[in-house]
Amino acid sequence: xxxxxxxxxxxxxxxxxxxxxxxxxxxxxxxxxxxxxxxxxxxxxxxxxxxxxxxxxxxxxxxxxxxxxxxxxxxxxxxxxxxxxxxxxxxxxxxxxxxxxxxxxxxxxxxxxxxxxxxxxxxxxxxxxxxxxxxxxxxxxxxxxxxxxxxxxxxxxxxxxxxxxxxxxxxxxxxxxxxxxxxxxxxxxxxxxxxxxxxxxxxxxxxxxxxxxxxxxxxxxxxxxxxxxxxxxxxxxxxxxxxxxxxxxxxxxxxxxxxxx
Amino acid sequence: xxxxxxxxxxxxxxxxxxxxxxxxxxxxxxxxxxxxxxxxxxxxxxxxxxxxxxxxxxxxxxxxxxxxxxxxxxxxxxxxxxxxxxxxxxxxxxxxxxxxxxxxxxxxxxxxxxxxxxxxxxxxxxxxxxxxxxxxxxxxxxxxxxxxxxxxxxxxxxxxxxxxxxxxxxxxxxxxxxxxxxxxxxxxxxxxxxxxxxxxxxxxxxxxxxxxxxxxxxxxxxxxxxxxxxxxxxxxxxxxxxxxxxxxxxxxxxxxxxxxxxxxxxxxxxxxxxxxxxxxxxxxxxxxxx
Numbered sequence: 411x412x413x414x415x416x417x418x419x420x421x422x423x424x425x426x427x428x429x430x431x432x433x434x435x436x437x438x439x440x441x442x443x444x445x446x447x448x449x450x451x452x453x454x455x456x457x458x459x460x461x462x463x464x465x466x467x468x469x470x471x472x473x474x475x476x477x478x479x480x481x482x483x484x485x486x487x488x489x490x491x492x493x494x495x496x497x498x499x500x501x502x503x504x505x506x507x508x509x510x511x512x513x514x515x516x517x518x519x520x521x522x523x524x525x526x527x528x529x530x531x532x533x534x535x536x537x538x539x540x541x542x543x544x545x546x547x548x549x550x551x552x553x554x555x556x557x558x559x560x561x562x563x564x565x566x567x568x569x570x571x572x573x574x575x576x577x578x579x580x581x582x583x584x585x586x587x588x589x590x591x592x593x594x595x596x597x598x599x600x601x602x603x604x605x606x607x608x609x610x611x612x613x614x615x616x617x618x619x620x621x622x623x624x625x626x627x628x629x630x631x632x633x634x635x636x637x638x639x640x641x642x643x644x645x646x647x648x649x650x651x652x653x654x655x656x657x658x659x660x661x662x663x664x665x666x667x668x669x670x671x
Numbered sequence: 672x673x674x675x676x677x678x679x680x681x682x683x684x685x686x687x688x689x690x691x692x693x694x695x696x697x698x699x700x701x702x703x704x705x706x707x708x709x710x711x712x713x714x715x716x717x718x719x720x721x722x723x724x725x726x727x728x729x730x731x732x733x734x735x736x737x738x739x740x741x742x743x744x745x746x747x748x749x750x751x752x753x754x755x756x757x758x759x760x761x762x763x764x765x766x767x768x769x770x771x772x773x774x775x776x777x778x779x780x781x782x783x784x785x786x787x788x789x790x791x792x793x794x795x796x797x798x799x800x801x802x803x804x805x806x807x808x809x810x811x812x813x814x815x816x817x818x819x820x821x822x823x824x825x826x827x828x829x830x831x832x833x834x835x836x837x838x839x840x841x842x843x844x845x846x847x848x849x850x851x852x853x854x855x856x857x858x859x860x861x862x863x864x865x866x867x868x869x870x871x872x873x874x875x876x877x878x879x880x881x882x883x884x885x886x887x888x889x890x891x892x893x894x895x896x897x898x899x900x901x902x903x904x905x906x907x908x909x910x911x912x913x914x915x916x917x918x919x920x921x922x923x924x925x926x927x928x929x930x931x932x933x934x935x936x937x938x939x940x941x942x943x944x945x946x947x948x949x950x951x952x953x954x955x956x957x958x959x960x961x
Contacts, residue, residue, distance in 0.1 A: 414868045425766040428759045429781050432839060435796035436788050438806065442799060496699035503692035511696055517707050522897025522941060524914040525934045528921055529710025532717065552706035555699055584691070613789045616899055620921070633791050637904050641798060649792040660787045 436653060443646035461647040471632065471648070477622075478629040480543070482611040485550040490604040492551070493558025498588070500559070501566040515559050518552055523616045526553075531620040541623035549617045554607030561606060565599025605663040609656050711938065718931035728932035738916065738933065745913045748827065748902075749895040752834050756891045757884065759835065760842035764883075767843075768850040779847065786840045794904045797833040798824060801905075825907025833901045838894055842887040849883025850876075882952050889948045893941050913937050 445454030861871030
């Protein structure tokens with residue numbers, strides 16, 4: 411009895427330590443972003459907003475933020491309809507080749523991202539897409555597609571295709587019956603997939619390191635360069651903002667997913 | 672008799688249906704073909720063709736010291752990271768599986784939370800914590816446990832600490848999913864037959880959780896093989912993992928052939944691991960846990 415009690419105390423202790431290890435690094439950034447000190451001192455000597463001012467007043471950071479947001483929005487607008495159409499076809503069609511296509515659409519999750527990045531860089535160099543906006547958007551569409559496909563396929567699993575048949579037998583055409591019957595029922599998983607594609611585009615770093623440049627550098631590329639060269643609490647301010655924004659999006663996505671569909 | 676010339680309407684309908692489905696899937700497929708299949712194919716081609724076929728790039732990868740050491744280091748780090756992630760992740764998954772629902776949701780959300788913070792943000796956080804003037808060194812000095820700051824980052828140690836942090840959710844989630852499916856009655860049966868809790872754990876629970884262990888370890892190991900940002904920012908230039916070899920060959924030395932060959936060997940290693948593991952467990956499941 412005492413032995414199993416001791417065992418469960420050890421289990422709780424280890425788990426607590428692991429959870430602290432997981433959470434602490436994310437929490438530590440917040441106080442540092444509000445620090446008044448130029449160099450790292452913890453706890454901060456006094457609090458200030460200077461690093462947030464530094465970020466919002468710097469045209470290079472602002473330009474990078476605009477690029478990131480533009481890329482992410484365009485990525486969602488392109489990847490979501492493509493992913494929904496593909497997921498719909500994969501779930502409804504009896505064609506054998508759909509299995510292969512399904513696997514192909516998940517490739518971006520399987521191939522190490524550094525390999526994808528270098529490969530895209532070579533192809534873009536040939537066709538003149540390096541350091542351009544369309545190049546950046548296309549790459550992020552590719553990387554975001556699997557999230558949309560996975561999410562929508564999960565949503566379609568609980569959808570009964572017979573309902574759409576009914577709508578069509580009542581005279582609706584295919585497109586209308588999809589929008590009137592199917593889409594409302596899988597809406598949540600479509601939104602969730604789109605949010606994941608958005609987050610993936612905001613976070614994407616490695617491909618951007620290779621293919622972005624000039625005025626079309628996303629935030630992550632500038633952050634990476636800044637982290638390699640000198641550490642400045644401006645990064646902490648940006649990190650805090652990014653983390654807060656992505657948590658809000660995830661909460662939104664999971665709230666939608668929970669609502670069903 | 673004119674029977675065969677009339678096309679079967681149902682067959683015509685089916686063909687139209689197939690055409691529609693292929694049309695629906697084609698935009699996504701086109702993006703994938705153009706932006707990942709073609710680029711990776713290009714790499715493969717470039718690794719063996721430069722003004723004629725050559726295996727020179729592969730000869731270099733397999734014989735030159737720099738390459739060998741980097742591959743060896745990458746596999747060592749990936750093994751270490753996988754082992755540590757399993758040791759840290761198993762108790763957490765076990766606890767999440769054995770506590771009431773509300774608690775397990777809390778534990779799992781804490782595990783998934785870092786998942787949604789940028790890898791860059793976390794690299795920054797670890798620099799803040801681990802560097803010479805960082806939080807941990809300051810703390811240890813204030814406690815007078817050490818007199819000189821410890822070298823916790825810009826080396827392999829820092830890389831491993833931050834990499835485990837990033838990959839731990841990929842271990843915990845498949846483990847938890849597998850443990851959820853182990854019926855509680857089995858443990859009770861073991862206990863009722865007189866086995867001690869530790870014996871039922873070792874003989875019943877542990878073997879049944881092995882598919883989750885395999886899925887988690889595969890995900891962590893494979894993802895770690897291709898890690899780039901963390902070793903680049905926290906490795907201090909000495910921990911040259913394979914991904915860095917690829918990027919340096921492209922960015923610093925313009926050795927496109929060599930970079931491609933390294934990338935191909937890395938990709939083949941990853942695919943080989945997936946193929947071997949998929950003989951034991953369903954990979955859809957391992958990937959689907961994400």
